[in-house]
Amino acid sequence: MVEDKIRKTKRFGPKKPMRPTTKDLAKAAGVSLATIDRVLNGRSGVRQKTVDAVNEAIVRIGFERNQVAATLARQKGYRFGFVVPRSGDEFLDVIVKHISEFDQASRAEMIQTKIVRIDEHDPHRAAKTLSRLSSDEYDGIAIMAPETPQIRDALHRMRERGIQTVAFISNQQEEDSQSFVGIDNIAAGATAGRLMARFLGQTSGSILVLAETMQSRDSLERRLGFDQVISPDYQQFHALPTLETHGYPDRTNLVLKNAFAAHKDIVGLYIMGSEARVAIEFARKLHGDGKLITVAHERTPSTEQALRENTLDALINQDPGHIVRSAVRTLRAKCENRETLASQERIRIEILIAENL
Amino acid sequence: MVEDKIRKTKRFGPKKPMRPTTKDLAKAAGVSLATIDRVLNGRSGVRQKTVDAVNEAIVRIGFERNQVAATLARQKGYRFGFVVPRSGDEFLDVIVKHISEFDQASRAEMIQTKIVRIDEHDPHRAAKTLSRLSSDEYDGIAIMAPETPQIRDALHRMRERGIQTVAFISNQQEEDSQSFVGIDNIAAGATAGRLMARFLGQTSGSILVLAETMQSRDSLERRLGFDQVISPDYQQFHALPTLETHGYPDRTNLVLKNAFAAHKDIVGLYIMGSEARVAIEFARKLHGDGKLITVAHERTPSTEQALRENTLDALINQDPGHIVRSAVRTLRAKCENRETLASQERIRIEILIAENL
């Protein structure tokens, strides 16, 4: 029986530098555990006065909820949905691959991630798909979609249903950092511009800029950033108006051919869209001629190979793995009513060349 | 009493796509929970035959230990130590800052990270410090230190004491990816070389290479990578022998002055060490003259400012935040006898210019 007592105090003595628990908090606040639970989890039926008292005690004793125990008790990790366009380019495939990989890796952490496809060309249908996502199937949604009124509304209603949301890769206008995971596309365009200019060096001539469509915010921003660098700092270059491919290979080839026919002094090619395959192929054929400097966005099998083969000179990338993880961390923080460390969640604008792949 | 039954089956029916628990595993393997525990946690006193049976059942039913519940039950998160040099440059300060930040942010996840300083110039004392780290104070150690026999032995003994180890930033010869977190310095040197060459363009001349010491593996590797690019691909450049600063500002100024006096055709400066302040200051004064292209390593307040001011043309960086997180994930995986996804833990060689800071 003496043994029993010894066992109680674990190994060595009562040294207790432990983190305060809910029980400690209850004592400190002079309320019961039930009330602590109500306050911590934002349930109703607590007087403001009591809420304040609890919050005061939280800071006073430095209470911090044990997330490990919390998720265990909640007995329902988190279920997050990644909403992505149905029709996709190579970059989308990469993203999707990373989402599934993450899902695999985080099963042990009780986090589920599913992929939801939407028709990005039909905002109405897309919004309808979104409206079907219920809060007892998803705790949060990360969405990659162009910014349209329908989608914005759908997201708004989703939030009202209690589903947390965050935009990734494609911004949704909400400028606060807790709602968007991705790069600053103006800066990305500027980075592309600077590299282009520096790689071109002393030569002069025109620069071709290619995009899928200039309807999208991303392209607009990249172009803006690009011009911000090229126009003032380098008079020897002339950046031509953006050519739009609308995602069609044939059209891409056509506009490129026409452009090169019309402008004999093209020295640079800036591919803003994420589908670079066709344009790269076009550039590859030209490469014999001389030094066409080519810069593109997003690492995919094609762009990676082009970089290795020297068809591409530089690649501006945003790490899909980081994006996925960051989106999940952001959603989780929102679910737990926390803030994230903005510094930790910032997605870098990566510059890739053959040597640092 | 009828209510009771209803309560038992939670909300809606017995729909059970749940993850198998230890209980399920016990049933599947035809053994008791106690045995499962023995096998899972590598305790002794189990016949090989039984171990095999359990492992077979694990694969068969796809059991995966619930880490959340495990860490809660273990009632002792993880205590990791980051061993870093006592005397440090700016980059070290940045690293240390990130370690403390991580410590703050992960308290709720029950992960503690402490910083342990060692005297990197006295391998004997350093090893002694390491030998003092006990396994009931640390579950794992991440170490940033030059590779010496003493340290290697100390690490070895540490592992025997049951402390997991991983090297970060400075490699420790163990080539397997699970033991090192940091960049490939050969590739980093090559990246610097390529950027240097491309930024220089058509000019020709000598390139100055500066290091703290060529004793260190990192510098050797960076230099190797640098030469691998410069020598074969660009005959117009001549990379001079590495100058060593040994960390002394005065000496840095001196060697730089002498070098510029001896070689009138210097067009590039490659700063390999992480303490770039003095060299940058030197380059800043020269900048009026013309186009000295300068490339350095590691983002610090100084290098960042130099990049903004255009004194530095490019910066090769390894993200300290990622390094810290990756080191912790790696250590944790080792503690839990798991493997990490190598792809997820690879530290990128980042290229920074003014536009993508």
Added chain:
DNA sequence: AAGTTTTTGAGGTACGCACCTCAAAATGAG
């Protein structure tokens, strides 16, 4: 003051696992 409503407390169960003890069973040695 009596009734109504709101707020609080007490107590329980569960989550999945770690870690412990003791006895029972299986195995091996002689």
Added chain:
DNA sequence: CTCATTTTGAGGTGCGTACCTCAAAAACTT
């Protein structure tokens, strides 16, 4: 076959939180 040893089972406790119920207390109403 017996005895010693190794291996296994049964059962319990606790981690810190979520979530639930029911009754008691406090706060408002009229």
